Amino acid sequence: MRFSFTTQALVGAVAVSALTVPRSVEKRLTLIDLKQFGSFPTITPEQAHSQAEKIKGPFSDGPQFNFPKIIGGNKSPSAGEDKVVTTSAAAADGTCDRNNPKVRVEWKNYSPDDRKAFLSAIKCLMDKPSAGGFQGSKSRYEDIVSVHQQMTPNIHQRATFLPWHRYYVSIFEDLMRNECGFNGAFPWWDETKDAGHFADSDLFTDEYFGPLPGKTSNGQGTCIDTGTFGGLRLHIGPGSGFQDHCLSRAVDESLTGTVSAQFVQDCNSRTSYDDMRGCQELGPHAYGHNGVGAVMAEVQASPGDPIFFMHHLFVDHSFRIWQNADASRTTSINGCSDANSPCTQITMDYVLSSNGLKANTTVGNVMDTMGGYLCYRYDY
Numbered sequence: 379m380r381f382s383f384t385t386q387a388l389v390g391a392v393a394v395s396a397l398t399v400p401r402s403v404e405k406r407l408t409l410i411d412l413k414q415f416g417s418f419p420t421i422t423p424e425q426a427h428s429q430a431e432k433i434k435g436p437f438s439d440g441p442q443f444n445f446p447k448i449i450g451g452n453k454s455p456s457a458g459e460d461k462v463v464t465t466s467a468a469a470a471d472g473t474c475d476r477n478n479p480k481v482r483v484e485w486k487n488y489s490p491d492d493r494k495a496f497l498s499a500i501k502c503l504m505d506k507p508s509a510g511g512f513q514g515s516k517s518r519y520e521d522i523v524s525v526h527q528q529m530t531p532n533i534h535q536r537a538t539f540l541p542w543h544r545y546y547v548s549i550f551e552d553l554m555r556n557e558c559g560f561n562g563a564f565p566w567w568d569e570t571k572d573a574g575h576f577a578d579s580d581l582f583t584d585e586y587f588g589p590l591p592g593k594t595s596n597g598q599g600t601c602i603d604t605g606t607f608g609g610l611r612l613h614i615g616p617g618s619g620f621q622d623h624c625l626s627r628a629v630d631e632s633l634t635g636t637v638s639a640q641f642v643q644d645c646n647s648r649t650s651y652d653d654m655r656g657c658q659e660l661g662p663h664a665y666g667h668n669g670v671g672a673v674m675a676e677v678q679a680s681p682g683d684p685i686f687f688m689h690h691l692f693v694d695h696s697f698r699i700w701q702n703a704d705a706s707r708t709t710s711i712n713g714c715s716d717a718n719s720p721c722t723q724i725t726m727d728y729v730l731s732s733n734g735l736k737a738n739t740t741v742g743n744v745m746d747t748m749g750g751y752l753c754y755r756y757d758y
């Protein structure tokens with residue numbers, strides 16, 4: 379009897395093995411080479427700061443940030459030499475009572491019950507089978523990861539970055555609500571409050587997203603074996619490949635330390651959308667990814683770590699704060715939508731796709747978070 383019990387334990391019931399090996403010891407042994415994950419390209423906070431525009435209201439004549447400029451196009455009074463594409467009204471699919479939108483609540487103000495429900499709904503997506511048609515996916519959650527991996531060339535380091543990721547996070551929210559019964563407020567994560575000590579946030583405890591171990595001295599990440607996602611296997615990534623690997627993290631607090639309110643503000647002081655976007659993307663956004671490390675540090679399949687969504691809720695918050703400073707920032711956009719030379723200017727009619735996860739929409743539909751297609755604001 380005892381013998382067969384032991385045999386069962388050996389064939390894979392990890393929880394049972396805890397009877398003989400202390401889990402705290404066992405989990406430290408599962409390390410993973412970080413080289414396979416790469417990292418997000420960055421600019422320095424000093425660069426962002428020294429080139430920050432003087433905030434003089436919406437018609438700043440301060441120095442423009444030194445990102446590649448689009449040659450030609452109409453002059454715009456508010457954005458220097460960048461072409462600004464506007465539309466008279468965002469064509470919204472739904473309606474939104476601007477006095478009563480959904481409110482995204484910062485994690486520290488988010489109730490214990492909402493926290494639990496939020497984590498269970500993510501777990502629920504992971505436990506559901508894939509809907510099919512998403513390369514490499516083995517769960518409903520991985521359907522979402524697959525979309526990011528496959529869309530990567532179209533959605534990073536160009537103007538599409540912020541609107542596309544806003545659309546993407548809203549799909550994640552929709553699936554949690556429609557397929558996993560989540561009905562609370564959505565959270566967001568004010569990373570500037572945890573800059574330099576992400577690992578101390580209670581986000582990274584076994585009750586929630588699991589621990590945030592440091593990078594080992596020989597450059598390895600640690601598989602996350604405890605918490606809501608303990609033992610999670612990822613099937614999409616690393617990079618553009620498909621290889622089973624563990625959910626791993628490798629925090630570098632010198633990188634998370636740069637995700638300061640100052641850095642965010644320096645980026646948000648740019649009046650041109652695409653200057654702001656470039657600064658945010660290569661600035662706070664990139665440092666948050668690289669700072670958490672391992673799975674989060676790779677561009678294509680980083681949504682494999684569910685903390686990705688908390689991070690992108692933070693990025694979306696910064697975008698919304700920038701938009702709040704000037705009404706025209708929800709009705710206009712500028713910058714390249716592709717990497718052609720010369721590139722194609724993004725327009726409000728640019729189509730955002732999620733490979734069928736949700737119906738396509740347009741940039742114009744997501745620029746205003748209370749425009750009808752979307753209906754939310756942030757608590758601060």
Ligand SMILES: [Cu+2]
Nearest residue numbers: 526533534543
């Ligand atoms: Cu992304």
